[in-house]
Amino acid sequence: MAQLIDGKQISTAIKEELKEKVSSLKEAGREVCLAVIQVGDDKASSVYVNNKKKACEYIGIRSLSYHLPEETKEEELLSLIGKLNEDASVNGILVQLPVPAHIDEDRVIQAIAPMKDVDGFHPQSVGALSIGQPGFVSCTPAGVVALLKRSGVAIEGKECVVIGRSNIVGKPMALLLLRENGTVTVCHSKTADLKEVTKRADILVVAIGRPQMIDASYVKKGAVVIDVGIHRDENNKLCGDVDFASVEPVASMITPVPGGVGPMTIAMLMNNVVEAEGMQRV
Ligand code: NAD
Numbered sequence: 001m002a003q004l005i006d007g008k009q010i011s012t013a014i015k016e017e018l019k020e021k022v023s024s025l026k027e028a029g030r031e032v033c034l035a036v037i038q039v040g041d042d043k044a045s046s047v048y049v050n051n052k053k054k055a056c057e058y059i060g061i062r063s064l065s066y067h068l069p070e071e072t073k074e075e076e077l078l079s080l081i082g083k084l085n086e087d088a089s090v091n092g093i094l095v096q097l098p099v100p101a102h103i104d105e106d107r108v109i110q111a112i113a114p115m116k117d118v119d120g121f122h123p124q125s126v127g128a129l130s131i132g133q134p135g136f137v138s139c140t141p142a143g144v145v146a147l148l149k150r151s152g153v154a155i156e157g158k159e160c161v162v163i164g165r166s167n168i169v170g171k172p173m174a175l176l177l178l179r180e181n182g183t184v185t186v187c188h189s190k191t192a193d194l195k196e197v198t199k200r201a202d203i204l205v206v207a208i209g210r211p212q213m214i215d216a217s218y219v220k221k222g223a224v225v226i227d228v229g230i231h232r233d234e235n236n237k238l239c240g241d242v243d244f245a246s247v248e249p250v251a252s253m254i255t256p257v258p259g260g261v262g263p264m265t266i267a268m269l270m271n272n273v274v275e276a277e278g279m280q281r282v
Contacts, residue, residue: 002251005151005226007143007260011267014146015059018270022060025277032277033062034092034118035084039077039103040070045096052094055266061273064090074103078111085113091280092118092273115280118272121168129175134279136272141173143264144205144226145180151253153224155180159200163187163214163241164207169228173205194218206241215246225251228261 022032034056038049049065056063066080077099084090093116095108109117114124120136128135148155160182164170174186187197198204198218206214207228219225229241240257248254255261 002225002248002254003151005147005224005253005255005260007147007255007263010147010150011143011263013150014264014267014271015055018267018274019059021274025274026060030277030281031062031089032060032274033064033090034094034273035064035066035090036094036096037066037068037077037080038096039068039072040100042098045098049096051266052269055270056273059270059274061270070100072100072103074107077103077108081108081111085111085116088280090116091276092116094119094269116276118269118276120172120272126167126172129172129179132179136276137176137268138168138172139265139268139272140169140207140228140261141176142268142271143261144173144228145176146268147226147255147261147264148203148224153203153253155182155203158182158202160184160203160205161187161198161201162205162207163194163198164205164209164228166207169207173207173228177203177205208241210241212239212243213241215243216250219247219250221250222252223250224253225255226261227255227257230257230262 036049036052038045053063081093084093093112099105099108109121112122114122117125117136120138125135129137155177160177162170162174165186165188174184177184185197187194195218199220201220201223203224205226209229211231225242225247227240227242231239233239238258
């Protein structure tokens, strides 16, 4: 039986540590502040934004909320981002994606000052990660590394396989594992023989966006399996990209869905905001 990697417990521990840090910053007269911008009324986005605000409140981070109408012009959004970039009391800026189709997402991401890019999506943040310089890292892959480290999984020298090459999960995930001295292979939808590669993995990170696709036939005995996927199955129950019932008996450690990678994303966002405050003071 595999050991469960408990993302709920680990993310709670991180939030408690951040709460203490923010409280001692407050005593020193320093306030941490995140600006969250939502354009339009996408339901899922509203839930995500609300969860981020709640996490800020819990930790003691001031959150500024900007809920703009669907028909907001790109220039208006860019002008708001410009103002927040200039505002020294704002440490982090987050634009909830997706933005409405008439707004160019890349232009929005690039408008955020890299020092305040707490989502880690700005090309400068991605470039810094790829050449080993300091910068913000996309929250979900950063959460995966935190899960591994806090569960006592050594990454150095391990065969790490990432399935998925998206800009927000797969690619930064591969770069982070490389930074931790793993031997990293990235698979994607054009990989010729997926199983042949995934069966080599000591650490297998699955971020493909296909419900329960990865069963035991893809997994080496004793591998650590991290499931980034989130879906609802035919019974409306949450599930991941990994077929948990099939893989769990083969793996040495595994993340459940829910309660694995999911709760780590917000915890790492909060961590980035607190780090931003520190970086902006020096
Ligand atoms: P995406 O759709 O942008 O990318 C999916 C990747 O998987 C692509 O690179 C594609 O090449 C690869 N892929 C697709 N089918 C494949 C196949 N049959 N074989 C091999 N590779 C294949 O998705 P994403 O944004 O990277 O998200 C991946 C999953 O993670 C989704 O389920 C998403 O909901 C979830 N997610 C979770 C969090 C979280 O906080 N836990 C955050 C972001 C995404």
